[in-house]
Amino acid sequence: MSLDPLLLEILVxxxxxxxxxxxxELSGAPVLVCLACDLAFxxxxxxxxxxxxxxxxFSGASASN
Known part of the structure; x- marks a missing residue:
């Protein structure tokens, strides 16, 4: 996944x-994870x-960082 860092700064x-x-990543698919509500988009x-x-x-236990 190649998202512009500026885009990541403004997305909420x-x-x-x-x-x-x-x-x-979730099951090999790219996602954006909200650190507050634990949802993967x-x-x-x-x-x-x-x-x-x-x-x-999103389960933090399966996080691949």
Whole structure:
């Protein structure tokens, strides 16, 4: 996944208790993980899909950083 660092600075989680986002992988697929609410947002074709309907719970135990 190759996201522009400036884009990562301005993106926020759409959840009301949002926090910082960090790139990660979930089952081999690129995602952005909200550190506050522990949701993973998919990244498709290097485009983050920041919709709550598309988010899935992220387990920190499977984090690959």
């Amino acid at each position: 989680c759409p959840c009301s208790k949002h926090g910082e986002l960090r790139p990660d 998919p990244v498709r074709d290097d485009i983050p899909v920041m919709l709550l309907d598309e988010a899935i719970p």
